[in-house]
Amino acid sequence: MKTSLLLLSLLLYCSALTAADYQSPYKVAFTYSDEELIGDILKGPRGNWKEEASVPYRDWYDEANQRRWKYWGPAAKHFGAPAGMSNKSPEWSRQRVIATAMRFVGYTYQHHHVPDWEPPASWPKDEKQTTPVTKGVDCSNFTAFVYNLALGIKPTGDVQDQAELTEAPGPGAGRKISVKRIELPERYEDFEKTLLTGDLLFVKSNKGEVSHVVLWVGKIGRSPDGVPLVLDSTGTGTKDSNGVPIPDGVHLRPFKKGWWYASKASHALRIIPEK
Template sequence: MYRLAFLVRVPSVACVIGIAVAAIWPAGISHGDTSQSSYHYSCDQDSLTADFVARDALPQTQVPPDHWYQTNADGHYINQGWGPAADALPAPEVPTNAGCDASTWKRERILAVAMRYINNPDNPLGLQYRHHHIPGWNPATSTYAAAAEENPDVDAPDKTIEWAAGPGLDCSNFTAWVYNYGLGIKFSGDVHQQFAGTAGPMGQAISRDGPFQPGDLIFLHPNGNTNEASHVVIFIDDQHIIDSRVNAQNLVGIQIRNREGWYRTAVLSAYRPIG
């Protein structure tokens, strides 16, 4: 059986993210903390992360770096600010020293990858919410996102806007990147396609009532429209998810959040890419 336990460790930066930490999170939960030592995994922890340095060295995209930041006559990035599309990364092998079965390792691997990007001031990999495809896309100026309809989640505008400078991922590009980086499972970052199961190898469809397993992708809509998803999160356990939002529960960007309120009532369905 898969179990994920949390140690009590609330870093000082939590006060920067939100002073109402104790009121938001149950006892024992440390949010905004990127240290993998804060989490108890059933698999050998080093087996989950040992290849991160090597995978960080892989090209995130096939687009040549000198083409990433080209602009049009209006000064807008010619790719409309989304940045280059992600390349398909190779699938890792389950280490022989994993200390758990292959399916459990893959689920915990997804959580370990997702938590690398928690938006913490002390975390150089931390990401905010941006309409970008890869975490390496780091524009020095505002990005022109003229394709808001691609991912109309709860934080997306109804019209074109400019995102602030810097790296980030929106909800479905975050889920796509985590699976691509973590397991070499490549599907598109379009939330509509993910919800429909047409984005790529999305795996097994799960009903809105679950039961869910760690790493499952849960789709939601703020208006309860069962025909269209507007947001996607990664399931951790019955009380927690990790996702990318502009700001939710007083937390900015990619964060572990409580699975309560809208996160629980607006569930449409889920997919389980891990067999």
């Protein structure tokens, strides 16, 4: 299998975006080249950030939309299926999801539907927002947007509704794909045997309700201590393998035994078929 050139380019791209020059010890080793995985996103109109929403870019900051959108901003458009997807393997689809998600590493945690929505100071604000308002995305809108951009599959962005999906729109408009619920193993050591790259892993709050979702990176993840990795958008509070706090927003994070992700894991959803 080919060693991906995407790894180096993504790491350089991400290091330029992260807060306070944070350098992650975590990596993703793709087995496809960047051109094979996300060439259409890197070079084509699919990757144009001004085309993320369901309305034209000229309307993103129209004051007439403030009351309707509030701080969430415009809804995401529904992307079509990528060219040739029907001839690709499930493994290609899984790695394409992670490669697409890695493009947003460094974006901050914001209650937005699309990652590049960056409301001006005059726009309504989320009263619970404690960090500066800028472009960014929350956990479930992140996973929804990534699947949408990568594969044309558009889950809901509401985390609790997303957690209960049995099917999702796509690939592309007018179609639906089945979503498989994966029950989690009792032993932490068996998570890697149970989950596949790109699975959505849902996490409960201390109140017992699903409140968070992450992308499972799986066998293509690389960590210095061998800990499995997830990719998500969340707040601060997690430290990496070097003991350095990971900034808020979109980053690779460790799935450590006894930590919140593992101890409060609810279930997973598999959108990409196994075969």
